[in-house]
Amino acid sequence: MDAYERITRNASEVITEEEVRALAAEPEGRRAYVGYEPSGVLHIGHMLTANKLIDLQEAGFEIVVLLADVHAYLNDKGTFEEIRETAERMKRQFVAYGLEEENTEFVLGSEFQLDEDYVLDLHQIELSTTLNRAQRAMAEIQGGGAAKVSHVVYPLMQALDVEYLDLDLAVGGMDQRKVHVLHREVVPDLGYEARPCLHTPIIANLDDGVGKMSSSTGVTISMEDSTEAIEEKVNAAYCPPTRDPDPDGEGNERRNPVLEIFQYHVFPRFETVVVERPEQYGGDLEYDEYEALAADLESGELHPADAKGALARYLDELVAPGRAVLAEYDGE
Numbered sequence: 001m002d003a004y005e006r007i008t009r010n011a012s013e014v015i016t017e018e019e020v021r022a023l024a025a026e027p028e029g030r031r032a033y034v035g036y037e038p039s040g041v042l043h044i045g046h047m048l049t050a051n052k053l054i055d056l057q058e059a060g061f062e063i064v065v066l067l068a069d070v071h072a073y074l075n076d077k078g079t080f081e082e083i084r085e086t087a088e089r090m091k092r093q094f095v096a097y098g099l100e101e102e103n104t105e106f107v108l109g110s111e112f113q114l115d116e117d118y119v120l121d122l123h124q125i126e127l128s129t130t131l132n133r134a135q136r137a138m139a140e141i142q143g144g145g146a147a148k149v150s151h152v153v154y155p156l157m158q159a160l161d162v163e164y165l166d167l168d169l170a171v172g173g174m175d176q177r178k179v180h181v182l183h184r185e186v187v188p189d190l191g192y193e194a195r196p197c198l199h200t201p202i203i204a205n206l207d208d209g210v211g212k213m214s215s216s217t218g219v220t221i222s223m224e225d226s227t228e229a230i231e232e233k234v235n236a237a238y239c240p241p242t243r244d245p246d247p248d249g250e251g252n253e254r255r256n257p258v259l260e261i262f263q264y265h266v267f268p269r270f271e272t273v274v275v276e277r278p279e280q281y282g283g284d285l286e287y288d289e290y291e292a293l294a295a296d297l298e299s300g301e302l303h304p305a306d307a308k309g310a311l312a313r314y315l316d317e318l319v320a321p322g323r324a325v326l327a328e329y330d331g332e
């Protein structure tokens with residue numbers, strides 16, 4: 001796999017391909033980043049972007065993780081003190097998950113977002129952005145309820161952060177794309193260079209195969225889950241035996257969350273995937289790539305129950321280190 005393939009594997013979109021190819025040609029010393037509103041417990045959505053950061057680390061990038069405390073505050077996620085504490089818990093879980101501490105810079109938004117230069121740049125973007133434009137950029141991020149003034153400041157700050165963190169590549173889920181596009185449109189007016197962006201897919205809920213998988217709606221997996229909870233959720237997951245013929249087709253919402261988790265979480269982190277089966281059912285199956293496993297599920301060679309058993313085992317292995325970090329907090 002060459003650097004460009006590794007950087008873009010499993011991505012839904014890159015803006016623009018040409019700009020990302022230029023980075024891939026010389027990845028050493030490049031900085032890529034993701035920002036997260038601090039939340040107490042990592043869930044599978046955070047883990048998906050973290051997998052992309054691990055790909056980028058392996059391609060030679062330096063990684064910056066923005067723990068967006070001011071953004072979480074603007075999105076009504078609690079008091080500033082609570083959010084700060086949560087940020088530290090989140091950082092420790094990311095390190096446990098596999099973001100090497102030596103190669104990862106964790107930054108709190110409040111470290112630079114309250115500086116005079118930053119605030120004046122922010123006000124300049126406020127002057128040139130309509131309310132309507134900012135609200136549209138925020139639609140997929142806002143926590144719910146009526147939009148407040150804070151909700152239109154939020155995407156403008158995010159657009160500016162890319163410049164202030166001196167980054168070469170902005171990474172985020174597809175829910176961040178409108179903010180990143182806003183970034184590309186507004187920062188040139190401030191005399192800054194727009195940066196390339198890479199967006200990861202939003203995967204389906206485990207229970208119904210549709211919607212955005214997050215901790216607030218539908219069944220998801222988080223670092224809080226015990227081995228037994230993971231087994232239960234995965235065994236109850238929606239897993240139609242045939243693949244969606246057009247998974248990205250508009251209006252086509254039939255999805256297979258079991259296959260998606262194999263694709264976006266298991267294969268990127270494990271060289272080979274072994275599905276254990278009793279001898280009488282044909283014995284163990286071994287896969288080096290996602291497509292082979294998906295094809296076997298589709299043809300009936302691999303039974304959904306066996307696929308789920310393997311998925312629960314691998315997910316448990318991915319979650320275990322973060323679960324241990326959370327247990328330490330509980331013990332304090």
Ligand code: NAL
Binds near residue numbers: 034037066071159161
């Ligand atoms: C992501 C978030 C907040 C601030 C950012 C600043 C720069 C780059 C990425 C950022 C969080 C994100 C979310 N909007 O919805 O979790």
